[in-house]
Amino acid sequence: MRADHAYDHDESVPHTHPEPGVDPHPPLPRLDRAVRIGIGGPVGSGKTALVAALCRALAGELRLAVVTNDIYTTEDADFLKRAGVLDPSRIRAVETGCCPHTAIRDDISANLDAVEELEDTLGPLDLVLVESGGDNLTATFSKGLVDQQIFVVDVAGGDKVPRKGGPGVTTADLLVINKTDLAPLVGADLAVMDRDARARRGTLPTVFQSIAKDPHASQVADWVRHLVAHRRGDAEAHGHDHADELGRGPATAGMR
Amino acid sequence: MRALARIVAEADGRGGTRLARLRGEPPLQLRHTPDGSAAATVHLIGSAAGPLGGDDLRIEIEVGEGAVLCVRSVAASIALPGRDGSPSRTTVTATVAAGGELRWLPEQLVAAAGCRHLASSTVELAAGARLLWREELICGRHAEQPGDATVSTSVDYDGAALLRQSLTVGPGTPGWDGPAVLGGARATGSLLTVDAAAPPAPPAVLGATAVRMPLTGAATLVSATAPDAHVLRGYLSTGERSPYGG
Amino acid sequence: MHRTAYLLLADGRFPSGGHAHSSGLEAAVVAGRVTDLAGLEQFLHGRLSYAAPVTAAFTAATHLSATRMGRAPSFAESDVKVPFLSLDRELEARTVSPALRLASRRQGRALLRAGRLTWPSELYGHLPKHPDGPHQPLALGMTAAAAGLSTEEAAQLAVYGVLTGPASAAVRLLGLDPYQVQNLLARMAGACDEIAAAAAAVAHKSPQELPAHAAPLADISAELHATWEVRLFAS
Ligand SMILES: Nc1nc2c(ncn2[C@@H]2O[C@H](COP(=O)(O)OP(=O)(O)OP(=O)(O)O)[C@@H](O)[C@H]2O)c(=O)[nH]1
Ligand SMILES: [Mg+2]
Numbered sequence: 001m002r003a004d005h006a007y008d009h010d011e012s013v014p015h016t017h018p019e020p021g022v023d024p025h026p027p028l029p030r031l032d033r034a035v036r037i038g039i040g041g042p043v044g045s046g047k048t049a050l051v052a053a054l055c056r057a058l059a060g061e062l063r064l065a066v067v068t069n070d071i072y073t074t075e076d077a078d079f080l081k082r083a084g085v086l087d088p089s090r091i092r093a094v095e096t097g098c099c100p101h102t103a104i105r106d107d108i109s110a111n112l113d114a115v116e117e118l119e120d121t122l123g124p125l126d127l128v129l130v131e132s133g134g135d136n137l138t139a140t141f142s143k144g145l146v147d148q149q150i151f152v153v154d155v156a157g158g159d160k161v162p163r164k165g166g167p168g169v170t171t172a173d174l175l176v177i178n179k180t181d182l183a184p185l186v187g188a189d190l191a192v193m194d195r196d197a198r199a200r201r202g203t204l205p206t207v208f209q210s211i212a213k214d215p216h217a218s219q220v221a222d223w224v225r226h227l228v229a230h231r232r233g234d235a236e237a238h239g240h241d242h243a244d245e246l247g248r249g250p251a252t253a254g255m256r
Numbered sequence: 257m258r259a260l261a262r263i264v265a266e267a268d269g270r271g272g273t274r275l276a277r278l279r280g281e282p283p284l285q286l287r288h289t290p291d292g293s294a295a296a297t298v299h300l301i302g303s304a305a306g307p308l309g310g311d312d313l314r315i316e317i318e319v320g321e322g323a324v325l326c327v328r329s330v331a332a333s334i335a336l337p338g339r340d341g342s343p344s345r346t347t348v349t350a351t352v353a354a355g356g357e358l359r360w361l362p363e364q365l366v367a368a369a370g371c372r373h374l375a376s377s378t379v380e381l382a383a384g385a386r387l388l389w390r391e392e393l394i395c396g397r398h399a400e401q402p403g404d405a406t407v408s409t410s411v412d413y414d415g416a417a418l419l420r421q422s423l424t425v426g427p428g429t430p431g432w433d434g435p436a437v438l439g440g441a442r443a444t445g446s447l448l449t450v451d452a453a454a455p456p457a458p459p460a461v462l463g464a465t466a467v468r469m470p471l472t473g474a475a476t477l478v479s480a481t482a483p484d485a486h487v488l489r490g491y492l493s494t495g496e497r498s499p500y501g502g
Numbered sequence: 503m504h505r506t507a508y509l510l511l512a513d514g515r516f517p518s519g520g521h522a523h524s525s526g527l528e529a530a531v532v533a534g535r536v537t538d539l540a541g542l543e544q545f546l547h548g549r550l551s552y553a554a555p556v557t558a559a560f561t562a563a564t565h566l567s568a569t570r571m572g573r574a575p576s577f578a579e580s581d582v583k584v585p586f587l588s589l590d591r592e593l594e595a596r597t598v599s600p601a602l603r604l605a606s607r608r609q610g611r612a613l614l615r616a617g618r619l620t621w622p623s624e625l626y627g628h629l630p631k632h633p634d635g636p637h638q639p640l641a642l643g644m645t646a647a648a649a650g651l652s653t654e655e656a657a658q659l660a661v662y663g664v665l666t667g668p669a670s671a672a673v674r675l676l677g678l679d680p681y682q683v684q685n686l687l688a689r690m691a692g693a694c695d696e697i698a699a700a701a702a703a704v705a706h707k708s709p710q711e712l713p714a715h716a717a718p719l720a721d722i723s724a725e726l727h728a729t730w731e732v733r734l735f736a737s
Contacts, residue, residue: 422714432548435544436530436548
């Protein structure tokens with residue numbers, strides 16, 4: 001149904017792929033909606049901190065909204081409100097019935113409803129971040145819910161995490177290894193994590209960061225910026241020929 | 257026993273209400289009890305022991321434009337089993353014209369052991385009519401298990417469904433006093449307020465088992481369960497005092 | 503094909519948002535009214551006696567109207583919507599808790615999304631538009647019609663859903679033994695069939711005459727639940 005209408009909604013939005021075959025990426029579904037990025041990862045790894053950092057970095061340049069899947073129905077919204085990074089009307093909380101992974105993978109309806117409600121009430125958006133409830137290493141987002149997913153682990157969980165793999169670490173479009181500031185304290189070897197992540201992820205990008213030290217999560221913010229620009233069919237993005245990297249993420253300074 | 261009572265209230269043209277008709281028959285007797293207000297107040301003075309199995313009691317109420325009628329009862333009514341096990345029935349039908357107001361505030365209905373009672377009420381409100389409608393159901397007399405009783409209420413406003421509720425208690429219905437229905441409470445009740453002129457009341461928690469809920473339409477329902485009639489009345493009068501306030 | 507459609511729609515894995523709703527069980531657990539299997543049994547009997555007849559009757563009535571329409575598609579557009587509008591209004595008048603109205607519509611919207619993509623049909627377009635979605639029983643009746651099921655099957659699905667939602671929530675919230683919970687559901691199967699048959703039998707009646715059973719704690723605890731700061735389930 002959507003496929004029929006995907007291109008006749010908003011003619012003012014330039015089409016991203018005028019010539020199939022030239023661009024290596026599959027045609028984009030529904031250009032009339034925001035880019036949706038899922039942020040998953042174990043409990044406490046820094047998902048909300050990353051969402052807050054992205055809001056800090058991007059709220060001024062992108063129309064963005066956030067969906068949370070936390071069991072605290074107001075906690076995340078309150079956090080983001082206190083942090084002063086996003087208006088509470090731009091945040092929706094979704095209950096997951098004790099199954100955070102079900103809500104982002106097997107039965108995505110509540111999250112889809114939340115995203116669509118935000119789009120309906122706020123008008124056109126550029127970016128919607130969907131933060132999953134903290135879960136284990138096997139939780140990934142359905143492609144029916146998000147366009148790209150970021151998996152956040154932290155060094156405090158031990159440098160074995162990338163080696164363990166699991167669908168989150170292995171297949172996420174961007175792996176974020178967070179809290180690098182704590183590495184010396186917990187005796188985590190970042191080089192080991194880097195080596196294991198490469199082995200698990202092939203060419204998919206990985207970012208090492210500390211939100212404590214970089215409250216704007218600048219590498220991730222850049223990755224998101226390019227993604228949004230690409231999805232919008234932004235001429236500049238094409239000009240810089242980011243298209244090639246975008247399926248796997250942009251080659252940004254500090255990111256291998 | 258069959259009985260019919262009829263009340264017709266009209267505006268008296270001087271800001272008050274007069275009773276154009278007031279007719280009852282045993283065991284449904286009515287008494288006009290003037291209280292000096294603009295409302296006409298009528299008390300039902302039936303015998304306390306009843307309705308009995310086999311009874312078929314009907315009350316018809318008409319409230320005209322601009323009239324205000326308040327109906328109360330002097331005591332709780334106690335639904336009791338009849339000799340042949342046949343059910344008892346109380347049927348109330350009321351219509352309220354634009355600008356009219358009906359306050360239906362009778363005492364509790366007690367479902368005594370072994371009863372089989374059906375109380376059903378149908379209220380039709382014209383656009384601009386107001387209503388205060390209280391229902392309280394007590395499951396059994398002191399320390400007894402109730403019989404089977406159903407209290408069903410249907411209210412239309414301006415020709416459209418506003419409230420449809422039918423509460424059944426008693427051993428004939430599996431789960432009736434369980435955690436999904438009454439949670440062991442012996443008393444339950446509600447107070448409906450309809451007033452298109454008042455701003456809609458937001459939902460509110462009035463107590464551990466009492467809430468106020470806006471309906472779809474210009475109406476608010478306070479609903480509660482309670483260990484006894486006294487606590488229940490307390491919850492409902494919170495709603496009655498300030499149905500549209502905090 | 504037809505029987506498999508029935509199973510697909512009954513399956514808890516059908517992605518229609520049900521997993522996030524406990525139908526009042528979370529509130530009952532937190533209030534200490536349900537703590538064990540016996541408590542769950544009482545809870546489910548209450549749901550079966552009070553919620554199921556209403557849900558199933560509105561599902562069946564929607565299904566019947568939709569199926570008749572499917573057979574005689576020449577109805578004027580305005581006539582077509584009438585039965586669904588009054589079913590919507592009558593169910594709204596039976597759902598006094600705003601939290602439950604929202605939960606019903608949210609589940610209806612999720613089901614409609616899944617139904618539309620699973621069994622595409624023109625029928626869905628006849629449901630009354632509401633910003634929060636159609637009531638769940640209307641969405642279920644319509645989806646069952648689009649899937650080619652019978653009115654009895656639609657009613658049965660409704661009754662089944664009324665029980666399995668809180669039963670699986672109980673397994674998750676109380677850590678109940680899943681085998682014992684399945685055994686409990688199996689023991690209730692006869693009663694479920696009776697409620698479903700009764701609902702299918704009244705499907706032809708005017709919406710006003712459909713069951714209106716109310717359970718005070720269902721409304722009260724839904725309202726309390728909606729005010730909580732920490733909740734695992736949406737209702
Ligand atoms: N030292 C340090 N602490 C961090 C960093 N990022 C996040 N934290 C802290 O880690 C804790 C958990 O962060 P959250 O962002 O709430 O983690 P989360 O993944 O959203 O957690 P859940 O939603 O509960 O699964 C908080 O106390 C953060 O302040 C970091 O880079 N360095
Ligand atoms: Mg978080």
